[in-house]
Amino acid sequence: xxxxxxxxxxxxxxxxxxxxxxxxxxxxxxxxxxxxxxxxxxxxxxxxxxxxxxxxxxxxxxxxxxxxxxxxxxxxxxxxxxxxxxxxxxxxxxxxxxxxxxxxxxxxxxxxxxxxxxxxxxxxxxxxxxxxxxxxxxxxxxxxxxxxxxxxxxxxxxxxxxxxxxxxxxxxxxxxxxxxxxxxxxxxxxxxxxxxxxxxxxxxxxxxxxxxxxxxxxxxxxxxxxxxxxxxxxxxxxxxxxxxxxxxxxxxxxxxxxxxxxxxxxxxxxxxxxxxxxxxxxxxxxxxxxxxxxxxxxxxxxxxxxxxxxxxxxxxxxxxxxxxxxxxxxxxxxxxxxxxxxxxxxxxxxx
Numbered sequence: 001x002x003x004x005x006x007x008x009x010x011x012x013x014x015x016x017x018x019x020x021x022x023x024x025x026x027x028x029x030x031x032x033x034x035x036x037x038x039x040x041x042x043x044x045x046x047x048x049x050x051x052x053x054x055x056x057x058x059x060x061x062x063x064x065x066x067x068x069x070x071x072x073x074x075x076x077x078x079x080x081x082x083x084x085x086x087x088x089x090x091x092x093x094x095x096x097x098x099x100x101x102x103x104x105x106x107x108x109x110x111x112x113x114x115x116x117x118x119x120x121x122x123x124x125x126x127x128x129x130x131x132x133x134x135x136x137x138x139x140x141x142x143x144x145x146x147x148x149x150x151x152x153x154x155x156x157x158x159x160x161x162x163x164x165x166x167x168x169x170x171x172x173x174x175x176x177x178x179x180x181x182x183x184x185x186x187x188x189x190x191x192x193x194x195x196x197x198x199x200x201x202x203x204x205x206x207x208x209x210x211x212x213x214x215x216x217x218x219x220x221x222x223x224x225x226x227x228x229x230x231x232x233x234x235x236x237x238x239x240x241x242x243x244x245x246x247x248x249x250x251x252x253x254x255x256x257x258x259x260x261x262x263x264x265x266x267x268x269x270x271x272x273x274x275x276x277x278x279x280x281x282x283x284x285x286x287x288x289x290x291x292x293x294x295x296x297x298x299x300x301x302x303x304x305x306x307x308x309x310x311x312x313x314x315x316x317x318x319x320x321x322x323x324x325x326x327x328x329x330x331x332x333x334x335x336x337x338x339x340x341x342x343x344x345x346x347x348x349x350x351x
Contacts, residue, residue, distance in 0.1 A: 001246070003201055003202050003215075004009070004145065004200075004201060004215065005143055005199065005201070005202060005205050005212040005214070005215050005216070005345065006197050006198065006199055006213045006214040006215070006309065007021060007077065007082070007099055007152070007200050007205050007212055007213060007344070008076045008079045008154075008197065008198030008207070008210065008213075008315070009072060009076060009198070009213065009310045009313060010072040010074070010075030010076030010077075010154075010156070010196040010197070010198075010310075011023075011194065011195045012052060012068045012069075012071045012072045012075075012194045012195075013025075013032070013052065013191075013193040013195070013198070013297045013300070013303075013307065014050040014051055014052050014053070014071070014192065014193065014196075014296075014297045014298065015030050015031075015032040015296050015349065016296055016304070018071075019075060019195075019310045019314065020314060023193055023310060023311050023315070025136065025284065026293045026295060026296045026297070026311060027315075028059075028297060029296065030049070030297075031050075031295070031296055032050040032053075032296060032297050033048055033049070033050050033189055033298065033299065034049065034050070034051055034053075034264070035047070035048060035049075036048075036049045036051070036057075036162075036167070037057045038057070038333065039164060041171055041176060041178050042171060043178065043332055045178065046254065046274050047107065047167055047178070047190075048177060048178060048189055049063065049161070049162065049167075049189060049190050049298065050065075050189055050190070050191035050192070050296075050297050050298030050300075051162065052068060052125040052192055052193070052322070055068065056166050056288055057162070057263045058163075058334045060100075060164075060231070061101070061102050061105075061163070062105060062108040062109055062112065062166055063198065064160050064162065064163070064192070065109065065159070065160060065166050065194075066112050066116075068111065068158050068160065068192060068193060068194040068229075068303075069109070069113070069156070069158040070116060070192045072156065072194040072195065072216055073090075073154060073156065073174075073193075073196060074097050075196070076154055076156070076196040076197060076198050076308045077154065077198070078101025079198065079208070079210040079343065080152065080208050080210065081164070082197070083119070084206055086151045086152060087122045087150040087152070088120065088122065088152050088153065088154065089121055089122050089124070089125070089141065089149070089150040089152075089153045089154070089176075089192075090113065090121045090125070090156065091125050091127070091140055091141040091153055091155050091156070092109065092113075092124065092125050092126045092127065092137060092156050092157065092158070093126075093132075093133025093134035093135075093136065093137045093153070093155075093156065093157035093158075093206075093302040093303075093305070094106060094128045094129075094157070094158065094159070095128065095130055095133075095301050095302050095337055096128055096129055096133075096300050096332065096334050097332065098166060098169060098225065099165040099166055099168070099169040100161075100163030100164065100167075100169065100305070101163065101166070102168030102179055103217065104120050104155055105128070105341075106112055106126040109126065110124050110157075111287070121154075122149075122150050122311065123144075123149070123150070124293050124349070125137070125140060125141075127140070129302070129332050129334060129336045130332040130333055130334060130336070131300050131301050131302065131304050131330045131331055131332045131333070131336075132221075132304070132305065132330045132331065132332040132336040132337060132338040133301075133302040133305075134157035134195070134302060134303070134304065134305035134309075134330070135219070135221070135328070135330055135339070135340055136304040136336060136338055137157070137307075138199070138219065138340060139219055140153045141153040141199060142199070142216070142219065143178070145199065145200075147308075149307070151200060151201075151204040151208075152198055152199065152200040152208070152345065153196055153198070153199050153200075153305060154159075154196050154197075154198055155196065155197055155198075155199060156194065156196035156197075157195055157301040157302040157303040157306045157307070158194040158195075158302060159193065159300055159303045160191075160192030160193075161190030161191065161192060161298075161299070161301070162190070162192050162211065162341075165328050166190075167190060170187070170190060171272075173229065174187065174347070175187045175188060175266070176188075176190070177189050177265060184264060186266060187266065188264035188294065188298065188299040189265075189294070189298040189299060190265075190298055190299060191294070191298025191299055191304075192227055192298075192300060193297055193300040193303040194303050195303045195304075195305075195306035195307030195308075195310055196208050196306050196310075197309050197310060197313070199216070199280070204318070205243045212344060212345045213312040213313040213314075213316070213317055213345075214344060214345055215246070215315060215342070215343050215345040216340065216341070217246070217249070217250070217341040217342065217343045218246040218247055218248065218249055218272070218341035219245070219246055219338075219342065220242040220243060220246030220248075220273040220277075220338065220339045221241075221242055221245065221246065221336070221338045221339075221341075222237075222238040222239060222240070222241030222242035222245070222336075222337040222338070223238050223241070223335050223336065223337065224236075224238025224239065224272070224331070224336075224337055225237070227301045227333060227335050228268050228333050230239070233338060234268055234271065234272045234275075235271075235272070235275045235348060236271070236272035236273065236275030236338065237275075238272075238331075238335060238336075238337040239273065239275075239276040239329065239331060239337045240275070240279045241277065241337065242329065242338050242339040243280045243283075243294075243339050245339075246299065246327070246339040246340060247280065247283050247341060250283065254283070254325070255322070255323075255325075256284050256285065256316065256323070256325045256326070256327045257322035257323030257324075257325060257326075257327040258291070258323060258325065258327065259273055259284070259287065259289070259290035259310070259326070259327045259328075259329075259330050259331065260290065260291045260308035260312055260314060260328045260329075261273065261309055261328070262294065262299070262300040262304040262305070262307075262329075262330045262331060263290075263326075264292070264294040264298075265294070265295065265321070269331055272288030272331065273287075273329075284327075285322070285323070288336045289322075291308075293307070293308070293311065300321050301346055305328055305330045305338065305340070308328040308330075309328055309340065312326035312328060312342050312343065313326075316342075316344040321344065322345050324343055324344040325341065325342070325343055326341075326342045327336055327339065327340075327341055327342075328340050328342070329334075
């Protein structure tokens, strides 16, 4: 993974309208939880959600996702806004198919982004895989970047659970968190957000005169056969596969100090992480000391991993990370598992 750098960040979340304000809010423990303006749960109480307060609560479908995504892309492209000659691609993580989302969501978003950015992107690829989608998008982007298909790539994710059909589906599946007698105390708070980071090779970053915020040290993907909503027991085999692949090039004895993940209150996520940590504990200072920002912006599914990369890069850049290595992992309901290892980076002599 040597030679690939994170050089730009972008975000739109319930607690901030860019990457830096969102990271500051998460560090401060600020919660974006609120009552949904019109959706009631089965106990007759307003559903507890994490809304982006500047987005019209009645906006749905692709339009709602674009309201989150466009400001995020603007944010992440800021370091290279004046470099029209740079070949930039977009690798975009999306929710897996579910009630409340249009069947042609990927196509709608591709068309809107192409039009909105006047074909600024040399290519747009989408990955409809839920929580792990952003890191699957990163995996594909790194491969294309190494082939020379483009100079830089925006790796992004966007998601929203705010569509009425989606919220009803969550409650039907006993995943909606609530305090009522009929609700699930171990469910999650539905959220919405977009996150993005810009990656480039060292040569491209130096030409663009953008200093690195982090470097990619390892990337791993895996598949879990024993998934949620099945009659099987998950013991973290897929997550372990992703962990080991991401950590495979680390020197023996190296330990990771900072972990970011998508745990959201559902027990199965904690269980599989515990099993994966037992198998890879030699790589972590304290695997139980992790950051799970769902307690601030709710579960944001496909936006999770790009935003966690933003949190890790900002923590390192601003000096409050516990060490130079940060680890991000995500776990999708469809069985996809992914992890990325980041390292704090500076260049001698500047870009």
